[in-house]
Amino acid sequence: MENKTIVVEIKGSHLPISGTVNGDWQMQLPNGEKKVIGNYYNQTLNAKHIVKDMITTVKGADTGYPESLLLFQPFLPLGSAIPESDFKVAIKNLNNVKSLNEFKATSGFDFTSWNKFIVQQNLQKVKNSEELFNQDLRSIELHLSRYTANYTRNYEHELQQFVDVELAVGSQTLSSNQFNDLLIAPDNLIISGETGCGKSLLAKKIGNDVINQGGIPIYLEAKYFERLLGPMIDIEVGLLEYKSSRELFKDAISSGRLIYLIIDGYNECDTDLRGQLVRCLLALLRRYLVKIIIVGQERYEELSPLRGQSIMVNKPSDEIKQKIAGQFCDQDTLNALLPLLQSVSSGIEANVIGNLSKFDISEKSRFSRFDLFIRSRLNGSNKSIEILNELAHFLAQKLAFSLSAREADILLSENNLHGNDFEKVVKSGVIKVYGNNVSFAHEEFLNTYIADNIVRKSNNEVNKIISSLSEPKNKKRDFMIIGAIEDLTILHEVLEWTIDYKIIVSCIKKDCGSFAFHWATNKMETLLISISTEIEGIIFQVTGDSMFNIITDPQSLLSWTNQQMAFVIAAKILLQDGYYFEEAIGLINKMDLKIMQATTDLAETIKQRKQSIFSDLFSCVYMSFGRKEIPALTTIVSDIHSSLPFNQIRNHEQIFEYIKSYLSENQTVGYGAFYFIMAFVRYKPHAHILFPYLLDYTAEKSTILPYHFRLEIFDRLPHCWQTEQERLALIDNLNLLSSSNPFTNSSIFEALQALGATEKDELEYQSQAIEEVKRVLNEPDNPQEWTIAYGIYFNQIDHPYGSAYSYAINTLTEEDSKLFYLLALRGANKDMFMPSLICRTENYNFDEYGAILKKWTIIPEKLGTAPQEDVNLLYLSHIMLGRIKSDLISRLNTYSNPWQKTLCATSELLYWVNRPDLEKQELEIKGKDVISYLLDGFSEYSFDAIYQVMHTINYLQFEGKTFIPIERKLPELMLTLARKAIKFASRQKSIYNWHKPNEVVSHAIYKLGTIGNLTDVLLLKNLINDSELGTDAVAAIITLQG
Incomplete structure (x- = not known):
């Protein structure tokens, strides 16, 4: 190392940095903003020059420039964009530096010279690296270590039950053990998932992951937020033995450690306070380097300012459910529980099954399993069950998740229930008390005792139970209510009444108990026989219509009751979970024989080519095209084929094994059966099983294939090959194909492109x-x-x-x-490509940019053939004019048609909202006339016009542009319009002519649930029994009440 001089500048950052050789560098904050920092390259270079001058002074002669190294510890954050190493400055990560041999020697500055340098610069020798730190910093590290140890200890018991879950991040599927890369990335995180999928345990586990990466976690539950974030954090960090949140943040900054604020159960936060919570989080992000992690049931619109990356917690796979249940029983018992575990869909149910493994619960309803689980926790205490019933009944009436401690005291007193019994319930873990709030520990526990209460209070009156099942507020727990009915006579009457396909699905999945399962499976078997009978009796009609050349004669179809149609829809849902697959293939084979016979019969009648007739018949029986009078099998196959994404197939491996077995056992596979199979086998690696068939179909057979079948074949080709030889064979076949149909030729070319040809x-x-x-x-x-x-x-x-x-x-x-x-x-x-060009060219600052945009700001008398694209262009033109601060002359008074006038008012308000130079007060002054029209004139289109703005903005994600929706700057306007839309529901109209009034009102209810407050509950309660809007109203009330 003698005669080798290296000047090292060490930097550390948790967040991405960017910059060039010249100018300031920037750090990207989690809220999307950028903070100016020093130029690390220049700092290193300047240090190199200073050291060179000092060496020259000591030596008395020019020794040349030392080497310089900008070193990132432990590594440069992901997403950074900085210069590469050059001859002036080397740039490396600490964990990549294995040796200093690559740095050249600088002659003339030996150890003697360095000793002289040390004396002149008054440098002090230290025994070890710890002496480089002062006493205060060592004390801070000690406190932070104690805090993180307390965090780990606090959640240690709960996390013993944690089982790895699957996360959907964009198009990727990750395990929770791969979460570290997401913690390193700069974005805030928004984690969502259904009830019972393990989100809360994951949130606490993330805290441990943060600690392992050197960060500081703070875990909070959103339902306890009360207007200010600081006091809430103070309470939490105090429990973990830190003085205050201020001290924790200050110490974290001093030690260079990033704080991760984890907000769990966002959906349980009082909706009236959600906006305030987001504002508090944004203020925190502006003040400190903090990463926010939000956990809730869905990604809520008001979280968009946090710019978080979306992560979905998938429903647990069979393997994960086995791991959860296996914590509570031995392997033999677990093996016996496998069929039961396959029938449930959430992690908490798997937990319950594992805990109850000593009981025979295979025939128990989901209600009975939870009831038994909770009773075992309470040692069979009847008083405790009464408390749970009364609490559940109270919360059901309020449509809430929690009640205050005072409300709980009054409730117990009114029902002569004693505090000691309540303490027993809390100790069991079924009920949670946090501060002044009382709630069930899990939503499924709440649903269990709401269902129990409904059945108990019905006094065995069937009409009362049916009435409760009809109420929208009980739609998410209807299977629990069915499962809570023990009198089989009453249960049978209730089941015979049902026309809800979701209840039927729950019955067949054994969620409602043994009796309901046998009732539903018997009914389904009868239905399948009836579908077979319908196929036998179908008569085809030739219409001469260019779109529907052949249809099924409506008189030849069976008339289905409402309950039977509910079973048809249930069959479609159940097929996606692997039920009745063999029966469906059997019916499709029967339909294939039917259309083959009809092809021969019709060819003699209408003197057309058999191939053309066969293609029309295939489309007739396997595609609905929006027709109302179609066979039941058409409804099932068409819906599955057109709307079944891969990730909705729950038992994909089970279905795949059946398909593999079916294909191997049948040398000849009908077109209908293969068309149906393709809906379930879409992508690699499973699609390879289709390869020999697709190769055959793209050879000579392609000329006789039904048209829609052929298009589906082309869509599968890119996913069915594995070897290069297979790919080339498909390409050879496609290159020999041609068609007089331009759509077919286009599909062939797209398939060739996808195959890399x-x-x-x-x-x-x-x-x-x-x-x-x-x-x-x-x-x-x-x-x-x-x-x-x-x-x-x-x-x-x-x-x-x-x-x-x-x-x-x-x-x-x-x-x-x-x-x-x-x-x-x-x-x-004026077409679909125009918006991307407008966004792409904004930054060029063309003089005529505004003038060109103004061509597209005129409101047409009616929308064209692509109405949504017309509206997108209209809104975008106004947004961009606002962004460039171009003058805009209002046209509001040039229109008399309410539809045109509303679109004009909304567009012009978008212009003012997106003007970067206007604060809210000035915006309201400038937009006074259009706001007045939207509010006071209250056209029937007002709410929908502004609601559709968000859809436009979500659609126009070009060139990284971020546009401002009206409701972000003027939430009061949106709130007022939503309330008016609900009050005057029958008057509502959409700016698009295909929406019905109730769809607009449904959007208004959702928006009220998102940005409204507790006073809106009374308005929404008027709708809770509405057959179309009740479910939406209940969801909004629950959201508002947290």
């Missing part, structure tokens, strides 16, 4: 695309070339060789690129 052609096409761009740039004053420029722009997206056009545009010089986009903007048409 057009890459060479696209590369060869680049030169042509470049020439097209050059021609446009050579005639910038020619309006015809403007239109061509826009065509080239959207060719990137809507052309077979789109990548060639992207290459031609992206390789332009900065000056030519700017000119190209200006010409494209001038020649743009």
Whole structure:
């Protein structure tokens, strides 16, 4: 090391940093804002120059420049963008530095010279690295270590039951053990998932992960938030033996450790306080380097300012459920419980099953399992059960999750229930007391005793139970109510009444107990026989209609009761979970035989080619096209095929094994059966089982395939091959295909693209695309070339060789690129590609940008064939005009039609809301006329016009733009319009003509639940028994009451 001098600048950061060789650097904060920091590159370089000058002074001669190293400890945060190492400054991560041998020696400065340097600079020798830290810092580290140890100890018992869960992050599926990368990333996190999927345990476990990464966790439950965040944090950190939140934050900053604030159960926070909670969090982010992690049942709109990455906690797989239950029983018992575990959908149910493994609960309803579990916790105390019933009844009436301690005291006193019994319930863990609040420890416990209370108070009167089941507020617990009925005569009467497919699904999944299971399976078997009978009797009619050339004769179809149709819908749901798969294939095979016979019969009648007739018949029986009078099997197959995403198939492996077995046992597979199978086997690796069939279908057979079957085949091709030989075989087949139908040819080309067969052609096409761009740039004053420029722009997206056009545009010089986009903007048409171009060109600061946008601000008399795109363009044009602070002359009084006038008012208000130079008070003054029209004129379109703004903004996520919705700056306006929409429900109209009034009111109810307050509960309670809106109203009330 003698004669080698290295100047090391050590930096540490939890958050991404960015910058260049010159100018300030920036740190990206979790709230999306950027904080200016020093230029680390220049700091290192300056230190190098200073050391060089000092060495020269000591030596008395120029020894040359020392080496310099910018070292990040432990590593540069993900998402950072800084210069690469150069000959002036090397940039490395500490964990990548294994040796200093790569740094060159600087001659002339030996150990003797360094001793002289040390004396002159008055440097002090230390025994070890700890002496580099002062006493205060060592004390801080000790306090923080004690805090993190207390956190770990506080949740240690609960976390012993934690089992790894699956997380959906974008298109990826991760295990919770892979959470560390998400903690390192700069974004805040918003974690959501259904009840009972393990979110709360995950939230506490994340705290331990934070500690392991050197961070400081603070865990809070949102339902206890009361307007101020500081006191809430003070209480929590005080319980973990820290003086105050202020001290904790100060010490974390001093030690360079990042604080992670975990807010659990956001959905249980009083909705009246949610906006305040978000504001508190934003204020905290502005003041400190903090990462926020929100945990709740869904991603709520008001959380959008936190700019959090969405993470979904998936329902537990069978393997995870086994691990949960296996904590409470031995392997033999667990093996016996497997069928029961497969029938439940949540982690808490698996926990209950494991705890009750010593009992025979295989035939028990879900209600009975939870009731038995809770009774075992309470040692069978009847008084304790009475307390749970009364608390549940009280909360059901309030539509709330918690009550105050005072309310609980009054309730106990009124029912002669004693405090000692209540303490026993709390000690069991079924009820939680936190501060002044009392609640059930889990929502499923609450549902259990609401159901128990309903059945008890019915006094065995069937009509009362049916009435309770009909109430929207009980829709999420109806299977619990069914399971709580013990009198079989009454249970049978209630089941015979039901026309709710969700109850039928619950019965067949054994959630409602043994009797209900046998009742439902018997009914389903009868239904399947009836569907078979219907297939036998179908008569086909030739209509001559270009869309429906052949239909089923309505007179030949069976008439289904409401309950039977509920079973048809239930069958569709159950098929997705692996039920009745074999029976469905049997019915489809029967339908295939039916249409083959009909093909022969009709060919003799109407003298058309059999292939054309067969294709029409296939579409008739397996696709609904919105027709009302169709066979029951058509309803099932069509709905599954058109709306079944892969992640909704719960028992995918079980279904796949059945499909594999079916295909291996049957040499000939009908078109209908294969079409149905393709709905369940869509992607790699499972889709490979389809390869031999698809290869065959794309050979000579392709000319006789039904049209829609053929399109589905092309869609599966990219996912069915595994080896290069298989891929090339598919490509060879496709290259031999052609069709007179342009849609079929387009599908063939898209399949070839997906198989990578057009890459060479696209590369060869680049030169042509470049020439097209050059021609446009050579005639910038020619309006015809403007239109061509826009065509080239959207060719990137809507052309077979789109990548060639992207290459031609992206390789332009900065000056030519700017000119190209200006010409494209001038020649743009009103279509789906226009919004992306508007966003793309904002930053070019074209002089005529505003003038071009104003062409699209005129309200048409009616929307075109793509109405949503028309509205998106109208709203976006006004938004962008506001962002660039272009003048806008109001057209509000030029329209008399209420629809046009409302759209104009909403668009112009969007303009003012997105003006960056206006504060709220000035915004309200500038937008006074349009606000007045929307509120006081209260057109029937007012609420929906503003509601649709959020859909437009969510859709227009181009070029990283962030637009401001009206409700963010003017929540009072949105709130007032939502209330009026509910009060005057029958008057509501959508700006789109396909929405019904109740859909608009449903949106208003949702919005009121999101941004309203407790005073809105009274308005919503008027709707809780409405057959269409009641469920929405109940959900909003529960949200508002936390």
